[in-house]
Amino acid sequence: MTDLNQLERDLLSQVDAAGDEAALEAVRVSALGKKGSVSELLKTLGAMTPEERKERGPLINGLRDKVQGAILAKKETLAEAALEARLSAERIDVTLPVPEAPESRGRIHPISQVIEELTAIFADMGFSVAEGPDIETDYLNFTALNFPEGHPAREMHDTFFLAPDEKGERKVLRTHTSPVQIRTMTSQKPPIRVIIPGRTYRHDSDQTHTPMFHQVEGLVIDRQANIAHMKWILEEFCKAFFEVDQVKMRFRPSFFPFTEPSAEVDIQCSRKGGEIRFGEGTDWLEILGCGMVHPNVLRNCGLDPDEVQGFAWGMGIDRIAMLKYGMPDLRPFFEADVRWLNHYGFRPLDIPSLVSGLTS
Numbered sequence: 001m002t003d004l005n006q007l008e009r010d011l012l013s014q015v016d017a018a019g020d021e022a023a024l025e026a027v028r029v030s031a032l033g034k035k036g037s038v039s040e041l042l043k044t045l046g047a048m049t050p051e052e053r054k055e056r057g058p059l060i061n062g063l064r065d066k067v068q069g070a071i072l073a074k075k076e077t078l079a080e081a082a083l084e085a086r087l088s089a090e091r092i093d094v095t096l097p098v099p100e101a102p103e104s105r106g107r108i109h110p111i112s113q114v115i116e117e118l119t120a121i122f123a124d125m126g127f128s129v130a131e132g133p134d135i136e137t138d139y140l141n142f143t144a145l146n147f148p149e150g151h152p153a154r155e156m157h158d159t160f161f162l163a164p165d166e167k168g169e170r171k172v173l174r175t176h177t178s179p180v181q182i183r184t185m186t187s188q189k190p191p192i193r194v195i196i197p198g199r200t201y202r203h204d205s206d207q208t209h210t211p212m213f214h215q216v217e218g219l220v221i222d223r224q225a226n227i228a229h230m231k232w233i234l235e236e237f238c239k240a241f242f243e244v245d246q247v248k249m250r251f252r253p254s255f256f257p258f259t260e261p262s263a264e265v266d267i268q269c270s271r272k273g274g275e276i277r278f279g280e281g282t283d284w285l286e287i288l289g290c291g292m293v294h295p296n297v298l299r300n301c302g303l304d305p306d307e308v309q310g311f312a313w314g315m316g317i318d319r320i321a322m323l324k325y326g327m328p329d330l331r332p333f334f335e336a337d338v339r340w341l342n343h344y345g346f347r348p349l350d351i352p353s354l355v356s357g358l359t360s
């Protein structure tokens with residue numbers, strides 16, 4: 001006959017020795033499973049005489065209860081130990097600083113931000129955005145814009161020329177955004193109202209000039225667009241861009257081959273204390289060139305100057321960015337120095353709009 005005391009000692013010590021839930025489950029199956037040692041004992045009760053059963057029954061049932069109880073208690077202990085282990089493994093020091101998310105660490109370059117700002121302002125006035133390639137034909141960069149062959153104005157632009165192709169044609173890195181005027185007038189019908197932001201190139205480098213810089217061109221063509229409209233648009237732009245209520249502008253006669261008459265525009269400012277402010281002061285600062293589109297330019301685009309007319313302007317984006325955000329030197333704009341970008345850059349989610357404010 002099985003020695004119940006021995007079996008009990010064996011089983012309890014196995015329960016005690018089980019190191020994890022899987023080991024404990026194996027002990028449970030070996031004792032209380034279908035073919036377990038205790039289950040087999042229980043099965044023998046049926047074949048016993050009533051006297052035997054009276055004596056052995058409580059002992060075997062008692063053994064079962066004891067083993068079951070020990071397994072349950074061990075299970076709890078193991079679960080607690082597992083929880084403890086997990087808690088200490090996943091411990092978090094809540095006093096540590098929160099790491100910055102990529103979208104709050106990244107910065108938008110001031111040029112990109114200023115292009116967004118001026119696009120928001122002109123979009124509000126009904127302008128759409130047009131673009132053209134940086135590598136441009138000599139024809140679109142100069143000839144179509146009424147620069148005669150050999151005209152000194154071509155030299156004024158310090159042009160970067162590409163090596164001539166097999167036909168002897170020399171492409172250029174566009175010296176201004178004005179060729180996109182031609183691209184627009186030959187691909188769209190008036191009324192036209194576009195701004196053209198983009199990269200431009202000239203052989204020039206000092207504190208306020210870099211070989212690659214940015215311009216934004218404006219072009220309005222319809223039946224009666226005139227200088228008064230242009231002055232209003234430019235004034236509204238300056239007020240919105242520099243975020244001032246009043247701005248005085250001065251239109252000085254000038255020359256561009258593609259406009260007649262042509263003007264350069266200065267805005268009033270104060271330079272007191274080395275800091276430039278708009279809407280006050282007695283100084284002037286040049287910010288753009290403009291004029292009525294030359295009839296030859298209209299003709300070069302297949303438009304009839306007796307039917308349509310319009311105006312255009314070109315403005316240095318880098319220049320107005322430096323002015324607005326007080327950046328004294330242009331060269332670091334293109335040096336990709338993260339320290340500079342951290343200082344002068346914008347948060348990616350500060351998207352300029354006229355409703356929420358250009359700069360928050």
Ligand code: DAH
Pocket residue numbers: 175176177178217218256258259288289290291292311312313314315
């Ligand atoms: N393209 C000129 C420049 O780069 C700027 C300019 C002047 C553009 C007058 C225009 C304009 O559209 O009408 O110096």
